[in-house]
Amino acid sequence: MGSRNWSWLVVALAVAGCSKDKAEGPRASGDQGPPQGPPVEAVLTHAPQVPPATGRRAPARVQVELEVKELSLPISEGATYTFWTFGGEVPGKFIRVRQGDTVEFTLKNAPDSKMPHNIDLHAVTGPGGGAEATFVAPGMTATFNFKALNPGLYIYHCAAAPVGLHVANGMYGMILVEPPEGLPPVDREYYVMQGDFYTQGKYRDPGEQVFDFEKALDERPTYVLFNGAEGALTGDRALTAKVGEKVRLFVGNGGPNLVSSFHVIGEIFDRVYSEGGSTVQHDVATTLIPAGGAAIVEFTAEVPGTYNLVDHSIFRAFNKGAVAQLKVSGPENESLFSKGHLPAAGEQARAGSAGVPPRSAP
Amino acid sequence: MSAGRWWLWALLIPGVALAGPQRVQLGPDTYRPLFPPAPGEEVQTVAAFRLDVTPVTNAQYLAFVKEHPRWQRDQTPGVFARPGYLSHWEGPTTLGPQVEPRAPVVRISWFAARAYCQARGGRLPTEAEWELAAAASATEKDARSDPAFTRQILEWYGQPSSLPVGKVGQGRPNLYGVEDLHGLVWEWVLDFGNTNLGQDSRGGGPNAASFCGAGASATGDKRDYAAFMRVAYRSSLKANFTLGNQGFRCAADVAPQERP
Numbered sequence: 001m002g003s004r005n006w007s008w009l010v011v012a013l014a015v016a017g018c019s020k021d022k023a024e025g026p027r028a029s030g031d032q033g034p035p036q037g038p039p040v041e042a043v044l045t046h047a048p049q050v051p052p053a054t055g056r057r058a059p060a061r062v063q064v065e066l067e068v069k070e071l072s073l074p075i076s077e078g079a080t081y082t083f084w085t086f087g088g089e090v091p092g093k094f095i096r097v098r099q100g101d102t103v104e105f106t107l108k109n110a111p112d113s114k115m116p117h118n119i120d121l122h123a124v125t126g127p128g129g130g131a132e133a134t135f136v137a138p139g140m141t142a143t144f145n146f147k148a149l150n151p152g153l154y155i156y157h158c159a160a161a162p163v164g165l166h167v168a169n170g171m172y173g174m175i176l177v178e179p180p181e182g183l184p185p186v187d188r189e190y191y192v193m194q195g196d197f198y199t200q201g202k203y204r205d206p207g208e209q210v211f212d213f214e215k216a217l218d219e220r221p222t223y224v225l226f227n228g229a230e231g232a233l234t235g236d237r238a239l240t241a242k243v244g245e246k247v248r249l250f251v252g253n254g255g256p257n258l259v260s261s262f263h264v265i266g267e268i269f270d271r272v273y274s275e276g277g278s279t280v281q282h283d284v285a286t287t288l289i290p291a292g293g294a295a296i297v298e299f300t301a302e303v304p305g306t307y308n309l310v311d312h313s314i315f316r317a318f319n320k321g322a323v324a325q326l327k328v329s330g331p332e333n334e335s336l337f338s339k340g341h342l343p344a345a346g347e348q349a350r351a352g353s354a355g356v357p358p359r360s361a362p
Numbered sequence: 363m364s365a366g367r368w369w370l371w372a373l374l375i376p377g378v379a380l381a382g383p384q385r386v387q388l389g390p391d392t393y394r395p396l397f398p399p400a401p402g403e404e405v406q407t408v409a410a411f412r413l414d415v416t417p418v419t420n421a422q423y424l425a426f427v428k429e430h431p432r433w434q435r436d437q438t439p440g441v442f443a444r445p446g447y448l449s450h451w452e453g454p455t456t457l458g459p460q461v462e463p464r465a466p467v468v469r470i471s472w473f474a475a476r477a478y479c480q481a482r483g484g485r486l487p488t489e490a491e492w493e494l495a496a497a498a499s500a501t502e503k504d505a506r507s508d509p510a511f512t513r514q515i516l517e518w519y520g521q522p523s524s525l526p527v528g529k530v531g532q533g534r535p536n537l538y539g540v541e542d543l544h545g546l547v548w549e550w551v552l553d554f555g556n557t558n559l560g561q562d563s564r565g566g567g568p569n570a571a572s573f574c575g576a577g578a579s580a581t582g583d584k585r586d587y588a589a590f591m592r593v594a595y596r597s598s599l600k601a602n603f604t605l606g607n608q609g610f611r612c613a614a615d616v617a618p619q620e621r622p
Binding site for chain 1: 516517518590591595605607
């Protein structure tokens with residue numbers, strides 16, 4: 001609850017004028033001049049990991065290389081699907097740059113690919129988001145450059161024909177453009193991306209599953225998944241945090257069809273960068289993430305336990321796979337959360353002195 | 363004399379079967395392109411033509427490069443074939459034990475394929491000819507609205523090309539007697555750049571607007587995803603590309619006096 005109290009202070013400051021001026025005044029141009037220093041090779045990560053903060057204070061020339069691979073991977077227990085991937089997994093590798101950076105982007109298409117592919121990065125200002133410049137046949141490579149003019153969290157996806165099929169096969173990922181000053185430090189950062197999948201078999205049918213065109217057209221997914229597979233982020237593969245740690249989730253939605261009502265059961269987001277933009281919303285339980293969109297959510301893990309991340313269009317969570325988990329370990333704090341009747345008044349005072357002050361005494 | 367008769371004899375003599383193309387005659391007919399070149403041209407006429415029953419094999423192409431050394435992989439300049447041309451063969455004039463002689467030749471450029479067909483008294487099929495032949499199932503002339511037919515094609519397009527390419531002529535011939543149009547390799551067509559989706563399939567050039575209002579309404583069949591994927595694939599090609607899952611077959615004109 002402590003962080004929630006602080007959040008009211010932030011709102012108060014905003015009303016007093018500080019943030020408001022920033023929002024309404026002229027914005028600094030994202031073009032901060034030519035890149036400085038030697039080229040930097042971007043650190044790319046598979047989900048749920050996130051590359052470290054760039055830590056840069058000047059625009060750089062950043063080299064990013066992604067290879068498209070068509071691979072049969074597990075979609076559920078005992079079931080596989082031939083995904084089309086940016087970097088070998090769904091979602092694609094996470095890219096992190098800084099506003100003002102010049103990104104030299106190379107897209108490779110693996111020689112054993114069946115199809116041509118390309119990439120449309122929503123962080124790009126320019127035709128097709130790079131799609132035209134990166135359209136590559138199997139075994140070929142293409143490079144283009146863009147300046148990251150706007151800060152924010154953006155998705156990228158394949159835009160080769162038929163676009164819907166390429167996206168339905170898992171061709172999406174995310175790129176974070178840090179603001180010049182970077183994001184405030186937190187203890188944990190994770191990368192979670194939702195997508196809907198359409199197979200001719202039923203939910204959890206075993207064996208290799210094949211794309212179902214009719215279901216995709218009718219927007220009737222067989223699976224709705226976080227990070228490309230049922231169970232990608234549950235059990236032993238759950239996200240982890242310790243009590244007291246600040247957690248930041250970069251959450252994207254590749255679609256192709258569904259909008260996500262993203263919620264962490266038992267948590268309240270202290271801060272949400274709605275739609276991945278610069279406006280921070282406070283005290284949100286469920287945030288809407290459009291297909292082809294993203295959000296940054298932040299909260300402090302205060303009570304130990306297992307927290308389920310869901311699309312709160314809830315049949316998707318319980319019947320189509322849209323569940324991930326965050327396991328928070330650490331000491332119980334019964335003043336925040338406990339079972340049964342509260343202890344007698346004398347006992348309660350002792351419990352209160354152990355940690356966070358009672359809510360009635362701000 | 364029917365076109366089918368002589369090659370039945372050829373089958374009895376393996377050497378001849380490898381050397382001589384087995385062609386069947388198709389058309390004249392009409393073809394409805396996915397992206398009509400212009401309003402009012404939704405239906406194109408396809409004159410009678412002959413088409414190879416199967417894609418050109420490694421063995422057939424090996425015989426060709428022995429006859430035409432300039433198309434051996436160490437003789438062919440990069441403008442006509444990128445590095446990688448026939449790189450799966452053991453040597454410029456040897457297949458080696460890893461290469462199946464009866465599998466379709468791949469890692470072949472458009473220039474090389476065209477030269478082969480010319481040397482064999484033919485040419486590459488046009489996109490319209492190829493699509494006309496490829497629309498037929500074993501029982502139907504135009505099976506594109508048959509879900510089972512379409513599903514099989516889409517399943518193949520959905521799989522990576524990592525498996526070794528199989529031998530030609532192992533599947534079921536279609537209504538015209540043509541085999542392996544689907545499920546083995548991508549195939550060059552003469553005018554592969556004819557329907558260019560543009561590099562970004564969602565807008566742009568005259569044929570490109572597959573997802574925009576005008577273009578979508580002009581599309582022959584918006585749900586013919588298989589044809590759509592072939593067009594997308596062809597749009598990504600350049601004539602000197604030598605891709606690992608691309609082969610070809612030849613076609614030939616039918617002389618006017620022969621036409622039905």
